[in-house]
Amino acid sequence: MRQKITRSKTTIRRKPRKKASFFWGKLRKYSIIGFFILLFLGVGYHYRDGLLYYLGFKSYKLKYEQAEAKRISDIRNYQVLEKHKGKAIGLDLSEYQGKIDWDLVENIENEYPIEFVFIRATAGKDREDGQFEENWLGAKERKIIRGAYHYYRPNENSLEQAQLFIKTVHLKKGDLPPVLDIEKLPKGQSLDSLKIGLRRWLKAIEAHYKVKPIIYTGEKYYDDFLKKDFSGYLFWIANYNFYREKIKDDWLFWQFTEKATISGINGNVDVNIYNGDVGQLRFITME
Incomplete structure (x- = not known):
């Protein structure tokens, strides 16, 4: 009987492939990045004159558009003032205008004297305007008829807002009546609550000042929410649109621009027209 010979299978082990070096992989990556950077710089250098011209043109275009907008605004301001000769002209100011050189505050367009100024005193229930006291005194020293206004925040307690204004503003004979500035709708409360x-x-x-306050607001806000329910009050209306050329008969004041330039004041300034002459303006001041 033949003995069966069993051959054992030989397992062939393959050597693992040697991975590419980490160093060479990084080097290749940064070489590619470096190549594209050099390519970008080379293209930029080659077309440098064209790029500089393009960027210069864009900068010039922006400056031109800003200058053109300012020119158009100035033309409208002058046209509105021309149509209201004899009316008292004034400003309204807050801390946003920064420190004002009151010695230089005299007229608008070198022709229309500034007869009055409204100055923001308070905002909400806890905010006093940072420049109120200085502006209040500055207007008095320049013998400009002055008034103070409160920026009303619909979602804050109204009586606390009133008390802050009373604590901050001490009106005297010759000052304009206090002003309530309402511009925003409430959040989370009804119009009736507002x-x-x-x-x-x-x-x-x-009750405190013994005089009826004036209400400041935008024309649309006035028409939509206040005109009917607050008809017993006098209104100061803001409207900057080109179609509005003259003050309406039922407006006490009209804020017709927010982009006027006044000597002594940095940046843009709001300008207002009183619906009467300066003598009539004095007639409504505090006694």
Whole structure:
């Protein structure tokens, strides 16, 4: 009987491939990046004159557009002032204008004297304007008829806002009546609730100063929310649109621009027209 010979299978082990060196992989990566950087710089250098011309043109275009917008605004301002000769012209200011050189504040367009100024005193229930005291004194020293206004925040307690204004503003004979500035709609409360708050502020202020306050707002806000329910008050209306050329009969003041340039004041300034001459303006001041 033959003995069966069993051959054992030989397992062939393959040597693992040697991985590319980490160093060479990084070198290749940075070489590619470096190549594209050099290519970009080379193209930029080659077309440098064209690029500089293009960038210069864009900068010039932006400056031209800004200058053109300023020119158009100045033309409108002058046209509006021309149509209201004899009316009292004034400004309204806040800390956003920074420190004002009151010795230089005299007229608009070197022709129209500044007869009055409204100065922001307070905002909300806890904010006093950082420049109020200085501006309040500056207007008095320049013998400009002055008035103070409060920026109303709909979602804050109206009586606390009134008390802050009363604590901050001490009106004297010859000053304009206090002003309530309302521009925004409330968040999370109804219009009825807003109007209740406005009335509380107005009544508290009238009880303290013994004079009916003036209400400042935009024309659309006035037409949509205030005109009917607050008809017993006098209004100061803001409207900067080109179609509006003259003050309406039922407006006490008209803020017709926010882009005027006044000597002694940095940046743009709001300009207002009173619906009467300076003698009539004095007639509505505090006694």
